[in-house]
Amino acid sequence: MTVDTDASHSAHTGIPHTDASHTGTSHAKVPLPPRPRPSANRIAAGSTLVIILIAAIWSVVALEINVASMVRSLDNAGNFVSRIFPLDFPPLGELLVMTGQTLAIVVVATVLAVVLSLPVALFAAANTTSGPVMRGVSRTIIVMCRAVPDLIFAIVLFRLFGLGALPGILALGLHSIGMVGKLYADAIEELDGGPAEAVRSAGGSRLQWITSTVIPQVMPQLIATALHRFDINLRTSVLLGYVGVGGIGLELANALRTMQYQRGMALALVILALCIALEMLSGAIRASLLGRVPANRRGVLGFIDRVAAGWITAPRGGRELQRGKDGRVRIAPQWDRERIGRFAGVALTIAIVALATVYADLDFSTLAEDLLALPQVLGTFLPPSPQDLIDTLLEAMLVTVQIGLAATLLGLVLALPIGVFAARNVASSGFVANLFRTIIVIIRGLPELILAIVFIVITGLGPIAGTLALAIGSVGLLGKLVADSLEETDVRVQDAVRATGATPIQVFFAATLRQAAPQFIAHVLYQLDVNIRSATLLGIVGAGGIGFYLLNASRVQEFDVVTFIIVMVLVTVLAVEAVAVWTRKALR
Amino acid sequence: MTAATSNRNIPELGAIRFENVTKTFGSVTALDDVSVSFAANKINVLLGLSGSGKSTMLRHINGLHKPSKGGVWTLGTPVHSAGAATLRGLRNDVGMIFQQFHLVESMSVLENVCTGKLGSLRGPRFGLWSYPRAVREAAMEQLARVGLADKAFQRAGTLSGGQQQRVAIARALIQRPTVLLADEPVASLDPLSSAGVIELLTRISREENLTVICSLHQVPIALEFADRIVGLNAGRVVLDRPAAGMTHDDVDGIYAPIPVDERTELAG
Structure with missing residues (x-):
């Protein structure tokens, strides 16, 4: 994040950092023009990103996603494997x-x-x-x-x-x-x-x-x-x-x-x-x-x-105007x-x-009847009420957000290298790029639900399973977006930097990554948005968070609680989306 | 529609008339108190710098723009006050071609030409099959006329610029228009294709007795092509006379620099 804040300053002033190197030469020292102050919006957006990053790190810690819990789960993993074989199709x-x-x-x-x-x-x-x-x-x-x-x-x-x-x-x-x-x-x-x-x-x-x-x-x-x-x-x-x-x-x-x-x-x-x-x-x-x-x-x-x-x-073109026997023009392609x-x-x-x-x-036979019952059915959902669960529900909602944040951070850590190697203009060969592209497609094909179920069996019910499932799921989308945004960079800039004698690594950081940085941030915020939504859903299989209570409330027909949860989820999701949209705009 | 049809053969009314037309876009004045009329069956060329108001003027004739002040009459229809239905009827009589051709590149050439007939068809159309047989045949005839019958089923985007502009001309001709508007029809073409397109436009305009209003950048083409030349500068008519006997020098005045204060106004 710090690298990026730095980079966005130079974009703002339009002065590359390398200008400073002139001061060491025999030329007269060129005074630097005063740096325009970044706008309040950009500062706010930058701070928002930093806050999100800190929140994500805190989430990883709070959810106890660490080596110790992984090791503890190893036994479970062994048990799990022994319990699923032979598979019963x-x-x-x-x-x-x-x-x-x-x-x-x-x-x-x-x-x-x-x-x-x-x-x-x-x-x-x-x-x-x-x-x-x-x-x-x-x-x-x-x-x-x-x-x-x-x-x-x-x-x-x-x-x-x-x-x-x-x-x-x-x-x-x-x-x-x-x-x-x-x-x-x-x-x-x-x-x-x-x-x-x-x-x-x-x-x-x-x-x-x-x-x-x-x-x-x-x-x-x-x-x-x-x-x-x-x-x-x-x-x-x-x-x-x-x-x-x-x-x-x-x-x-x-x-x-x-x-x-x-x-x-x-x-x-x-x-x-x-x-x-x-x-x-x-x-x-x-x-x-x-x-x-x-x-x-x-x-x-x-x-x-x-x-x-x-x-x-x-x-293929090249047909003459064709007429039938009656002199009419042929007006249908062959x-x-x-x-x-x-x-x-x-x-x-x-x-x-x-x-x-x-x-x-x-079956549409009862459709009219069902629709007539709509006001009555909706009535059971209103007014929203948490019953006596308010503390539990708020905590579960917080856990859902934590899962989304932690999964996005972990997913980013995994997606960056995979995405970089999948970009054809960065990977050392077409073979490497294709290999990583294929890996991404396979990960994208993995339903998060299946991942969540596997992790639940291994780590037990709770947010760790949900986080890991979403983190791996993120690699599919985020890896693809990272690769795409690297491939969409202007290769002429890379050529220009290469022509100065820069090493491939220097070219990557100075030209390629620098150009793709704004898109990276946009994609990560989008993924966060997606992950918080998904975290809500994965809760229903026991992967932690609000989803579990949502499913329960609907099972026991406490529809006022269902509505309360829906409103909580809506507010959270819309708020996260609003922040993401605003930050992307401010940093563009 | 009835008004337009009944007036289309009364040349003394003037096919097109601008009366004290002013058009502003925000703080920019694109047309500044323009009064001019165009007689029927003549080829009129508008000359002027980019931003002098040529396109804006053309787009007032078929109601793509409405004047901020003043009135525009086309074929007897008061465009400035016409409702949507009246405008549709009028536009059916007024063909238009554009600098960037404006074809749907993924559609066949033939279907693109058929879309010119939409003004006189009811209801939405999607796909070549959805146009009546008579329309498809008429489209074929117009394509043959512009020399592209053999490309009928080719995708429009695969043709050269000159060919695409000829397809656009066929699309305008299938309307059987009385007035043809051309907004810099050759500005995107190389000299050879330009000559071909202008030659085609001249021939067809004479054959069909069209009233043509065409904006151009190339003075030599204008002098050769036009019956009459109208020069615009900063939204005002600064020259208006028959093209016969005119020289390059006569036209030069149109391109006189705009006073600085007005130029900034235009740029804004």
Whole structure:
């Protein structure tokens, strides 16, 4: 942190520190111009960062995450390993059914999220909104959907609709609007407004210029974001098994609740494989959609590329104006490989969504009745009250924040070296970079829930398990963000520093790291934000913090306590996000 | 719409009329009490430095900007007071092309041309198939006219700048406009492509008897292309005469330096 504060001063004055070296030469001494004082905002932001760092260190100490507790856990680890073998896989048929159920819920939930997010994003984006009021409403919807964890949506919706796939789908779908809507709105705001203006000046209405220019331009990002969210929803759906969302997560929760560790760990392994496989598949499709792949790949990846080609690459041109026998102009493109591939892709997507909708077995028969009961159900949640648990709840909330802070710090320590080696412009060879990129993808595929369960068995119930699980989980996202921000630095600056005879290490610190520092801080604050949210959720499996009390209160139907906890979580999460956003802006 | 249609063949009204138009953006005055009218079926070129108000003037003609003071009449429609529906109808009769082409690069050339017809179609469109067959055929005919029929199914972003501008011209022509606005149509092109685009614009404007208002930076092209030249400096009309017989020196006055106090005002 100190290094960074130093560096930000030099950015502020625009004077590199090396200017001082001139004083030792025979030239006349150049007086340094007075340093402009950093603005109050920057000082405040810098102090905030220092305070967060101190709080994170304190959290690590307070949660007793140290070598001694690790050593103490070693015995447990041994016991744990002996208790999970032999793994007890369910019969293949059963396994396929539960996997299918999970995938169906996640597909439908993600489609729902996309369908709901697109209009919200169009109203939230400055260039497509209808006015400041709608923009404010849409932005509020996005922020609220993001701030309310899917778990809380699930608890409320289960109360409303009863058991079944519907509450799970709605919970995942609604919470997803927070991320998907935000990313869609960002993508729309970054668009070149020219084509829209051209259609407007030809007399096109707002709806027409949106569908004819805005949507086609953002289509690759729309799909890529949906795929990204699909991966996240898959992992969350497993966690939601604990509150009754069907599929493989529910089976896992049941197995662990009844101490069937051999079955539980077998299911965890299946989930792990599923998550990693789908993460890699969706990663390949996303890279292809956004035009970041080498040409002419074969096999499955080649098919993906051809499907994506509809939005990216240039087809072969060179056809003359063709007329039919009746003299009419031919106005449809020919069915070439690329067009067939694109249509196959669209057809496949529609088929998957249709299949998932049928398989999710949604029951709308009682929907009207359930919705009529909404005021009454909401009534049981109000007014919020801590009952006689106020001290316990506040302490648990503090522990949740501590878990988030400690996990982010530990995650950063692990993610920095991994991210640095994964950056192609820093790693010694392409092989090293690819190796570390692969490690990051695998870590990203690990559901935090599975990690938390493993650590709970090893370290016992409590915050240490949650912290370690989140710390490792952070490596996946943070490592990727670190690598990306290093790769996005301006290589010409590095060349310039290298040309002065600097060693690779000097180049790394003076040019590469220095350029990426502001993004680093932004990413770490974002990760902190994410970790505090996740810490809330992991509590339900016993990994420490407020989540445990949330699940308990909903089990014993003390819904006023549930609401109290929801409000506490919301306030904390929004406050952390506000601080993160403000700090990022002040340090930009 | 009816007003626009009924007036489109009455040249004495003037196809386009600015009356004491002032336009300010915050503290910047982009147009300063401009009164000028453009007769039908003529090619008018606007000359002036960047920031002199050429684009602002063009964008008042189809209501992309509304005047802060004064009135603009295009084809008989009072643009300054027109509502959204009236403006849509008017814009259907006024084609516009831009310096940066403004094509959707990820869409096919043909679909880009079809979007020009949106003003006379109802409802949203997405994808080539969503346009009526007649529109797609008309788009093909216009592409053939600008010499790009063979690129119809190619993605617009893969064409050269000159080709993209010709696609944009086809997109404007499919509207069957009476007025064509061109905002520095060749400023992003190399000299050879520029000549091609200007040649095309001239030919089509004569064939269709279009009323053209075109802003340009290249004086020689302007002198060759225009029937009439209007010079703008700091938001005021400083020259307005037929192009025939004009020389370089006649035009030079347009580019006279702006007094310092006004320049800072413009830069702000």
